[in-house]
Amino acid sequence: MMRGPQFLTIWLLIFGSTSSLAAESELEFTPFVGYRFGGTLDDERTGRSWDFNEASDxxxxxxxxxxxxxxxxxxxxxxxxxxxxxxxxxxxxDLDVHYFHMGGTVDVYQDRFTPYFSGGLGMTYLHPGQAGYENKTRFSLSVGGGLKWYPTERLGIRFEMRGYSTLVNSNSSLFCDSGCELQISGDAFPQFETNLGLIFRF
Structure with missing residues (x-):
């Protein structure tokens, strides 16, 4: 099964291949920090629910x-x-949750303050921090929206709220083969995050 870093490489190759389609050569790189919450898995075997604890992202x-x-x-x-x-x-x-998504944004209008909608498709990579638990990769999608502010031509600030939905097969197990797996009921689990980033334009 492909690992998270492999998905990152593939997505970057796909992203780079679209450069000839760009209307102009202006790139934006935006590192961000934020807070993510939500997400519940229901264990069909025991009837218990497992929650993803709220944490920074x-x-x-x-x-x-x-x-x-x-x-x-x-x-x-x-x-x-x-x-x-x-x-x-x-x-x-412990559990590390990674999202790798390819998608895009649509501006509502363009000005120094630019509201926009966003969306993407890709993979969720789940990495348990416990011996005997296996990494899992699942398909996911996301939608969101936010606001960009450009105080200068090359620098900006981006605020965004985004929701994710990760698809899991109903009645499937996660993380290990026997004894410690979660026997999931349901088809997806959601998560939500709010982020604040610094835009670098090239």
Whole structure:
């Protein structure tokens, strides 16, 4: 199974291949920090629920113009969190959640303050921090919106709210083969984040 870093390489290659389609050569690189919350998995075997604990997130976006009001965009977002039994918070294990998404943005209008909508498709890479638990990769999608402010021609500030939905097969197991897996009921789990980033334009 492909690992998270491999998805990053593939997405960057795909992103780079679109350069000939750009309406202009202006790139935007935006590192960000924020806060992510939400996400519950229901264990069909025990009837218990497991919650993703709220925690900070960080990542970056890399985008280039597709037209006057739209941009292609690659997004990477990472969270160090834990998955905890809702009936026993001491029953928990560390979990890193990585999102690798390719998508874009659509400007509502363009000015020094530019509101926009965003969306993407890609993969969620789940990395448990406990021996005997396996990494898992699942398909996911995201939608969001935000505001860009450009105090100078080359620097800006970006505020965004984004929601994710990661698809999981109903009645499938996660993280390991036997004894410690979660037997999931349901088809997806959502997460939400708010981010603040610094835009560098090239």
């Amino acid at each position: 960080w990542g970056f976006t890399l985008s280039q113009p597709a037209s006057e009001t739209t941009r292609y965009e690659f997004l990477y977002s990472h969270q160090d969190t834990s998955l905890a039994d809702t009936t026993d918070p001491n029953n928990a294990f």
